[in-house]
Amino acid sequence: xxxxxxxxxxxxxxxxxxxxxxxxxYWTVKSxxxxxxxxxxxYMLKYQMADLTINEILESQKAFDKVYTIQIxxxxxxxxxxxxxxxxxxxxxxxxxxxxNHFTYLVTKKDGTVVNDAKVSFLLTQPHSRKNDLxxxxxxxxxxxxxxxxxxxxxxxxYTLQLRVTVPDSTGFSAISAYLKP
Numbered sequence: 001x002x003x004x005x006x007x008x009x010x011x012x013x014x015x016x017x018x019x020x021x022x023x024x025x026y027w028t029v030k031s032x033x034x035x036x037x038x039x040x041x042x043y044m045l046k047y048q049m050a051d052l053t054i055n056e057i058l059e060s061q062k063a064f065d066k067v068y069t070i071q072i073x074x075x076x077x078x079x080x081x082x083x084x085x086x087x088x089x090x091x092x093x094x095x096x097x098x099x100x101n102h103f104t105y106l107v108t109k110k111d112g113t114v115v116n117d118a119k120v121s122f123l124l125t126q127p128h129s130r131k132n133d134l135x136x137x138x139x140x141x142x143x144x145x146x147x148x149x150x151x152x153x154x155x156x157x158x159y160t161l162q163l164r165v166t167v168p169d170s171t172g173f174s175a176i177s178a179y180l181k182p
Contacts, residue, residue: 041130043173044123044164057171064172068115070165072176073104073145093177094161100150105139105174107146107165115167120146123162124153139163156182 040047043057050057077092103122107115120139126132132155139146146163153159159178164171 039130041123041125041133041162042175044121044135044162057173060171061173063170064165064167067109067170068165068167068172069108069110070163070172070174071106071108072161072174073106075103078179091177093158093179096153096159096178096180098153098156098180100152102150103148103161105146105163106144114144115165116141116144117167118146119166121164122148123160123164124151125160125162126155127158127160153180156180 040050043050045053072094076095078095080090080092082089105120107118107120109115118141120141122136122139124134134151136148139148157180159180161174161176161178163174165174
């Protein structure tokens with residue numbers, strides 16, 4: 001008879017653990033869905049297309065690099081100090097100015113002749129977001145170089161200047177880091 005008067009708390013513990021589990025599951029889903037997922041736009045393509053055709057992209061880039069060079073002109077570079085804890089040197093980024101910016105690229109063959117019949121497109125993007133991307137399908141050839149029009153940059157932060165140059169036998173890419181100080 002004494003056993004009937006004893007109270008057992010294990011059903012309450014099971015219900016408590018179940019409630020905690022449901023609460024933590026809800027919190028995980030809610031916090032994960034509130035963070036936006038940004039697709040990569042490396043090689044100026046959607047991630048899926050770049051992933052499916054990466055071998056062709058790399059072969060085309062290698063063929064392009066054997067014959068052609070891409071250089072950015074008339075920009076000011078920021079001088080970066082290398083991280084002493086990293087063995088990988090960081091290239092100097094382009095210094096952007098608040099307001100209107102324009103970019104000039106020189107596409108030449110290895111022998112120095114200027115390429116004037118390439119199909120050139122430009123993308124200004126931020127590494128962490130595609131919200132403010134600016135894509136120019138056609139960059140015009142003017143006075144021996146490819147020039148973008150005036151591009152207004154309002155937000156401070158990191159940017160990437162991407163250029164895709166398509167010639168009849170290959171396609172080359174250029175990606176240069178850029179920074180706009182607050």
